[in-house]
Amino acid sequence: MSNKLYIFLLTGCLLFTAGQAAAQSQSDMRINEILVYNTDDYEDDYGHKHGWIELFNTSRGTVDIGGCYVSNDRNNLKKYRIPKGDVLTKIKPRQHIVLWADNMPLRGTFHVNFTLTETDALYLISSNGRDIIDSLHFPTGAGPYPVMDYIADNNGNQVVIKGNIPSYPIDNVSYGRLMDGEQTGGDNGWAFLVKTTPSSNNVILDSEAAAQRFLTFDPYGVIMAITAMSVVFVALILLYVVFKNIGRASINSGRRKAEKAGVAPDVVAVAQDAPGEVYAAVAAALYLYIQQEEAHDIENTILTINKVTRTYSPWSSKIYGLREIPHK
Amino acid sequence: MENQGFISFLWDNLQQFFGYTAFASFTFGHMIMIIVGLIFLYLAITKDWEPMLLVPIGFGIIIGNIPFLEGLSIGVYEEGSVMNILYQGVRLGFYPPLIFLGIGAMTDFSALISNPKLMLIGAAAQFGIFGAYGLALFFGFPANEAGAIGIIGGADGPTAIFLSGRLAPDLLGAIAVSAYSYMALVPVIQPPIMRWFTTKKERLIRMKPPRVVSQREKIFFPIVGFLLTAFLVPSGIPLLGMLFFGNLLKECGVTRRLAETARGPLIDIVTILIGITVGASTQADKFLQWNSIKIFILGALSFMIATTAGVLFVKFFNLFLKEGNKINPLIGNAGVSAVPDSARVSNNVGLEYDKTNYLLMHAMGPNVAGVIGSAVAAGILLGFLS
Numbered sequence: 001m002s003n004k005l006y007i008f009l010l011t012g013c014l015l016f017t018a019g020q021a022a023a024q025s026q027s028d029m030r031i032n033e034i035l036v037y038n039t040d041d042y043e044d045d046y047g048h049k050h051g052w053i054e055l056f057n058t059s060r061g062t063v064d065i066g067g068c069y070v071s072n073d074r075n076n077l078k079k080y081r082i083p084k085g086d087v088l089t090k091i092k093p094r095q096h097i098v099l100w101a102d103n104m105p106l107r108g109t110f111h112v113n114f115t116l117t118e119t120d121a122l123y124l125i126s127s128n129g130r131d132i133i134d135s136l137h138f139p140t141g142a143g144p145y146p147v148m149d150y151i152a153d154n155n156g157n158q159v160v161i162k163g164n165i166p167s168y169p170i171d172n173v174s175y176g177r178l179m180d181g182e183q184t185g186g187d188n189g190w191a192f193l194v195k196t197t198p199s200s201n202n203v204i205l206d207s208e209a210a211a212q213r214f215l216t217f218d219p220y221g222v223i224m225a226i227t228a229m230s231v232v233f234v235a236l237i238l239l240y241v242v243f244k245n246i247g248r249a250s251i252n253s254g255r256r257k258a259e260k261a262g263v264a265p266d267v268v269a270v271a272q273d274a275p276g277e278v279y280a281a282v283a284a285a286l287y288l289y290i291q292q293e294e295a296h297d298i299e300n301t302i303l304t305i306n307k308v309t310r311t312y313s314p315w316s317s318k319i320y321g322l323r324e325i326p327h328k
Numbered sequence: 329m330e331n332q333g334f335i336s337f338l339w340d341n342l343q344q345f346f347g348y349t350a351f352a353s354f355t356f357g358h359m360i361m362i363i364v365g366l367i368f369l370y371l372a373i374t375k376d377w378e379p380m381l382l383v384p385i386g387f388g389i390i391i392g393n394i395p396f397l398e399g400l401s402i403g404v405y406e407e408g409s410v411m412n413i414l415y416q417g418v419r420l421g422f423y424p425p426l427i428f429l430g431i432g433a434m435t436d437f438s439a440l441i442s443n444p445k446l447m448l449i450g451a452a453a454q455f456g457i458f459g460a461y462g463l464a465l466f467f468g469f470p471a472n473e474a475g476a477i478g479i480i481g482g483a484d485g486p487t488a489i490f491l492s493g494r495l496a497p498d499l500l501g502a503i504a505v506s507a508y509s510y511m512a513l514v515p516v517i518q519p520p521i522m523r524w525f526t527t528k529k530e531r532l533i534r535m536k537p538p539r540v541v542s543q544r545e546k547i548f549f550p551i552v553g554f555l556l557t558a559f560l561v562p563s564g565i566p567l568l569g570m571l572f573f574g575n576l577l578k579e580c581g582v583t584r585r586l587a588e589t590a591r592g593p594l595i596d597i598v599t600i601l602i603g604i605t606v607g608a609s610t611q612a613d614k615f616l617q618w619n620s621i622k623i624f625i626l627g628a629l630s631f632m633i634a635t636t637a638g639v640l641f642v643k644f645f646n647l648f649l650k651e652g653n654k655i656n657p658l659i660g661n662a663g664v665s666a667v668p669d670s671a672r673v674s675n676n677v678g679l680e681y682d683k684t685n686y687l688l689m690h691a692m693g694p695n696v697a698g699v700i701g702s703a704v705a706a707g708i709l710l711g712f713l714s
Contacts, residue, residue, distance in 0.1 A: 211471035211495075211713040221462030221474070228458055228708045229451070231560065235704045236451040236697060238556045243444040243549065250542050280537070280689040284675065 026068060026126050028059035031134045032096060033176030035196055036116040036169035042098070042198040044111070050102035051116040054198055055124065057091040058181035064090045067127035070099060070112050072119045078129050080105065080112040094180075096199045117169065136190070138175045142167045148178060148191035162194045176202050353395040357612030365389030365607065371512065378512035378669075381485065384600055385508055388607015404608040415605040418500065421493045423602040424486035425570040430595025431486075431699065432574025433587045435667070437549050439693040442538035445645075446655070446690070450697025452641030453663025454705045456481030456634020460626050461709075467622050472496055475709040477623055480507045481630030482702030483514070483664035487567060489606065491706045495713055501609040502620040506627035508606075514669045517628070518661045519677050521635045526657045530643065531681045533656040535690045543581065550575040557704055563714075564707025571703060631664065638663035638694065655690075662691040665698030 033054040035041060043049055053070070057063045066089035071079035082089055082099075086109045091097050098110065105113040116122070122136040139145060144164040165173055174196040180203070183189030193202060218224055346352055368386025372379040391411070396402045404411040417423035440446055461478030469477060476492035476499055488507040492500045510517065523531075554572035558565050577587040639660035646654045658678050662670045674691035 211475075214712055215465070215471040219465065221458065221465050224461055224712065225455070225458035228705060228712075229455060231708050232454050232701050232704050233448070233451045235557045235560050236447040236701060238560070239553055239700075240444040240447045242552055242556065243441055243545070246545055246548055246552075247441065247444065247539075247541075250545050251539070254542070280686040284679075284686045284688060 025059065025061060025063045026065065027131075027133050028057060028061075028063055029065060029068070029091070029124060029133055030056050030058055030177070030181045031122055031124055031136050032056035032180055033174050033193070033197065033202060034101075034116060034122065034136070034138060035172070035174040035198070036138075037171045039171045041172050041196055044100050044102070044107070046107065048102070050100050052198055053099040053101055053112070053116070053122065054176070055091070055097050055099065056177075056181045057093060057095055057097075060093045062090050062092050065097070066090075068133070069123075069125035069127075069129060071123045071125065072114050072116065072121055074121060074123070077123055077125045077132070079114060083109050096180075096201075098198050138190075139168050145192050147173070147194050149194040165192060168192070172196065179203055348397060350395045353397070355395070355612065357616045358393045358395055361393040361610060361612045361615060362390050364610075365393065368509075368607075378508065380599060381508050381603055382512055384603025385505065385607040388604040389505075389610050390607075391604065392608035392611050403611070404605065405611070405614075411605065411608050414601055415609060417598075417601055418489055418504075418605050418609070419493055419497065421490050421566070423598050424490035425566045426598045427486040427595055427602065428567050428570040428703070429574040429590050430592075430598070431667070432550070432571040432576075433578045433591035434595075435571075435575060435578075435696050435699070436692070437575060437696055438541040438546065439538055439689050440696050441541045441545050441549055443536075443690070443693055446659075446693030447697040447700075448645065449638055449642055449655075449660055449663040449694035450665070450699075450701040451663075453634045453638035453660070453665075453694070453698055454482065454701045455637035456483075456630045456632075456664065457702070457705050457709075459633035459637075460630030463629060464622075464626050467626065469619075469622075472713045473499055475713045476500075476503055477626050478630065479503075479702070479706055479709065480510065480623075480627040481634045481664070482698075482705060483507070483511055483631065483634065483666040483670070484699065484702045485511060486602070487665075487702050487706045489602065490567060491709060494710060498614075499619065499623065501606065501611075501615050502623045503627075504606040505610055505615075506624050509624075510627050510631045511666045511669065514631075514664075514666045515673050515676075517631050518635045518670060518673050521632060522639055522658055522661050522673075522677055525636060525639045525643070528681065530646075530657050531678065532685065533654050534682075534685055535656055535659075535687070536653070538689055538693075543579070546579040547576070547581075550579065553700065557700060561704050561707035561711065563711040564703050567703040567706060568700070571699065634664040635661045656685075656687055659687055659691040659694055662693075662695040663698045663701070665695065665702045667695050667699060668692065670698075671695040 031053065034052070036051050038049040038051050041049060042052060055065065065082055066084035066086060068082050069078050069080060070082065071077050073079055088097075088109060100107070100111045101114060101116045102111055103113055103115050104111045120138055120140045122138070123132055124134045125131065126133050143166050145168055146161045147163050147165055149160055149162050168175070174193050175190060176193050176197070177183075177189045178191055178193075179189065180201050214224070365386045365388075368382045368389065371377045372382035372386060392404055398406065401407075401409040402411070403409060404415050406412055457478045458481075459478075460481045461474050464474035464477040465471065473496040476488075476496035479488045479491045480503060482488065485504065485507050489500065489504050492503040496503070550572035554568055557568050561568075574587070574590050577583045577590055639657050641663075642655050642657040642660040646657070649655065656678065659671075659674045662674045664670050671688055671691035675686060675688040678685050678687040
């Protein structure tokens with residue numbers, strides 16, 4: 001294969017990977033919570049209450065949603081384009097952003113040109129205008145619908161029902177994921193939430209919960225010791241097995257090469273076995289000598305002559321540094 | 329009258345100046361910590377105990393315990409101060425992976441590759457970590473703090489700093505000083521345990537000389553080693569990744585300059601910064617607490633448990649090995665990752681019983697396996713407890 005073909009393939013792979021990476025980051029966004037009727041809830045910068053849509057960045061990297069589309073119409077996925085170039089469209093890792101569903105796009109980047117009362121659907125579309133990153137069909141009409149909460153306690157997290165609502169949409173009750181960005185519990189991860197949490201986690205887990213929970217189940221550290229030691233052993237046994245086989249293959253390969261070259265196998269074995277011991281003896285002898293003699297190469301005016309090697313580098317080459325004498 | 333006014337003015341100013349000096353707020357705690365710092369310097373300079381670590385830490389302890397008026401952006405815990413900016417490498421945990429990069433670039437894994445069963449000794453010695461974890465729970469520490477204390481048993485300063493910075497930042501100073509102190513005391517702590525648990529016959533076991541390892545195997549090791557361990561414990565990636573990357577720089581043969589930088593100037597710079605800032609973080613008011621004393625006791629116990637586990641594991645392992653392939657249990661102590669001190673201890677104790685039985689090369693196997701094992705163990709603790 002020619003060099004040009006290699007370069008072409010490599011460039012193609014890089015472009016493909018770059019494209020995937022860009023798509024990958026926007027595809028980490030999720031519709032996380034919505035509020036259809038807002039009469040006594042979160043206010044926008046103008047002091048008005050409207051329905052809102054919360055998006056959540058599930059990734060560990062910043063995602064720019066500028067250029068993405070939001071729509072409530074399957075036949076018109078490009079209904080509202082989130083403007084590019086606004087620094088606020090760069091969503092930090094595991095953070096939220098609220099879009100106002102007030103049909104007032106002139107009020108700013110995050111005010112979309114529809115309301116949530118028009119349909120029961122919502123779409124988040126990637127910047128190419130085709131790929132649906134996330135979609136939602138929220139329940140409407142007569143209920144009753146259970147209102148749920150996600151409880152984090154020492155016995156493990158659990159979803160509990162905290163009453164019902166007769167129908168939906170209903171004032172100031174949001175529909176959201178029980179766990180931010182995830183599909184655990186409820187209706188594919190979604191439920192009517194006991195409280196609205198715009199621009200905030202739908203469930204707040206105590207950072208010490210993991211350690212505390214572990215302590216509840218393992219007060220003496222026995223389970224930890226057994227589990228962790230097993231993992232450490234598995235990791236090093238894996239390495240042992242792999243390198244035992246690599247070592248064997250290497251020895252066999254060495255023997256085959258030696259046989260081809262006409263060297264007797266026992267000579268090879270001696271050549272391979274000897275140096276380790278020799279090195280150890282030499283190293284230990286040197287170490288003891290240095291310790292006993294306290295040999296220095298500076299303080300005791302002993303001159304040490306080291307070979308100074310200069311590796312070639314075009315930066316220091318005179319060939320490239322000198323200018324050619326101009327021809328007459 | 330005017331004269332009296334001037335003297336009064338001068339006296340007030342002198343009093344004000346005295347208020348700014350360290351003498352004004354000097355306490356008994358500061359004095360104790362400064363003495364501790366001086367002891368560290370003494371041990372490092374006259375006894376040559378881990379001077380690269382104890383000199384920066386010892387002087388750091390003295391820096392951190394000169395009292396000052398707060399609000400002048402001087403102290404290590406005051407936002408915006410120079411020491412605080414340098415301390416971010418400890419607090420945010422980016423110094424330890426850089427040190428691991430240097431360790432990887434200076435470590436020769438040949439002994440381990442030539443005799444891979446020695447890796448299991450490195451795994452067994454990690455029991456010190458989890459033994460100390462259980463003891464710390466017994467002493468009443470919460471699980472996250474117990475995990476951070478337990479890692480002292482890994483005998484690996486950067487790993488201890490990395491983990492405690494994440495699991496128990498308030499205990500970081502005590503844990504780091506304890507880990508480095510006991511690492512320096514490896515030649516004192518380990519030999520009695522090694523003698524206690526071995527017979528004379530076992531101490532005289534001669535091991536097969538390690539075979540020559542090909543360049544290809546040495547290049548495979550960091551790549552395969554990283555893939556296997558990181559897939560199993562992704563939370564250990566910062567440490568394992570840098571360790572194996574550093575080793576690849578050393579072994580691949582085409583990045584000599586990068587390897588030299590990693591194992592030379594880079595690790596030296598980071599060692600200076602980590603030592604001085606960890607030392608400075610031991611301000612008397614934060615360090616002189618009952619918990620710190622408990623941590624020191626647990627640290628000593630963890631080293632003892634790790635050494636015992638390593639030695640006993642070799643004895644157990646020998647039950648399954650044929651005559652001629654047996655391992656000298658004196659290298660069991662080297663499973664704790666205090667590189668290369670614990671391997672030197674194996675060699676020196678071995679030479680006490682047989683002047684021609686050099687165990688250094690053999691002990692380096694479990695020694696470097698211990699580095700990998702403690703990084704894996706740190707990843708597990710981080711995964712479970714954070």
